[in-house]
Amino acid sequence: MPIDRTLTRRASIIYAETLLGATSGDDSAFEVSGQLEQVLATVRGSGELRGVLADRTIPAERRSELVREVFAGFNAALLEVLVVMVERGDISLLPRVNEAYIAAAEEALGSVIIDVTTVIALDDGLRDSIKKKYSAQFGKEVLLREHVDPSLVGGIVLSTHGRRIDASVVSQLERARTVLATVSSGGDR
C-alpha cells in the first residue's frame, strides 16, 4: 500500500510538471492553475462525468473527445494532459495533480497562490488588501485565484496549501444556528 501511494504521488507530480513545462510564461502558468481548479470542480460536481471518464469499457477515443468537448476553450496543454490522464485511466489523480501543480507553479513563480471566494467580485482595493496581508505572512508575492459564490451570503473564504479561513456570513449563521438550537433555555428548573 505505501508503494501504491508513492507511485500515485510520483505519477501526479509527473503530470503536474509536464503541464507546467508545457505552459509558457508566468501568466499562463497562473491561468492554467485557475483552469485546472475549474476542471477539478467540474469533475467533482458531476458523478456521471466522473464515471464516464473513469470507465475503461468506453473507448479511449470517445472519452478523449468528451474531455475536449466539455473543457473546450481551456489551455491547450491542459487539455492534452487531461486527455492523456483519461486515456490512461488516471482521472482519479486529478486532485493530487492539482495540488502538485500549484506547488510546482508556486515554486516556479516564486509566489503563493491563494483561492479567494466572495459574494461579489473583488475590486482592486480588496485585492491589494489581501495581497498585502498575506505576502507579509508568506514573505512572497501572492497570486489570487478569485471565485464568486452567492451562497456565502457575505464575507470571504481564503484557502491555500490545505489551510482554509472561512469568514463567510453563511458559516457564521450556521454556527449561530447551532448555538441557538443547542443552548439550554434554563427555564425548566
Added chain:
Amino acid sequence: MKRSIRTIAGAVGASAFGLAFAPVLAFASEEGAEEGFDGIGLLLPKLTEFIPMLIGFLVLWFVLAKFAWPPFIGMIDKRATTIRESLERAETAKVESERILEENRLQLEETRKQAAQIIADARVTGEAVRAEVIAQAQEDARLLVEKARAAIETEKKTAIAQLQSSVADLSVSVVGKVIGQDFTDADHRRLIERYLVEAGNLDAN
C-alpha cells in the same frame, strides 16, 4: 325387701300368738261379767269361737306362707331387682352421660380455642396481606408517576429542542435573507474588509 316382708310375716304371727292368749284374759273377764262385770265381756271373744278362729287363722297363715307369700315375695324380689338394675343402669347411663357431656364440653372448648386461634391467625395473615397489597399498590403508583414524569420531561425537552431548532432555523433564514437582499456591494466590501482584518494566519509554518 325380702327381709322386710319376712319381718311383717313375723309380726303377723306374733300378733296371732298374742291373740291366742288374749282370750284367757277375756274368759277371765267374761267370768267376771258373769260375776257381774258385763261391759268388758262384750268385747272379748268367746273361747269356743276363739279356738276355731285361731286354728283357721293359723291354717290360713300357713297356707299363705306356704303358697301365696313365696310367689309374691319372688315377684317383689324380681321387681326390686329390676328396679335396682334399672337404677344401676340409670346411674351408669348418668355417669356415661356426664362423661360424654364433659368430653363434649372439653371438645367444644378445644374447638372454640382452635376456632379463636384460626381467626387470630387469619386476622394476622389478612393484616399482613393487606399491608403487602397496600405497599405493592403504593410502589406501583410511585413507579407509574415516575414513568409519567420521565415521559413528560422527555416530551418537554424534545418539544423545547424542536422549538429551539425551529426558532434557530427561522432566525438564521431571516438574517440570511435580510443580508442577501439588503446588502449593497459597498456593504459587502466593508464586511469583507472587516473580516479580512479579523482573519487569522494562512501560513502553516
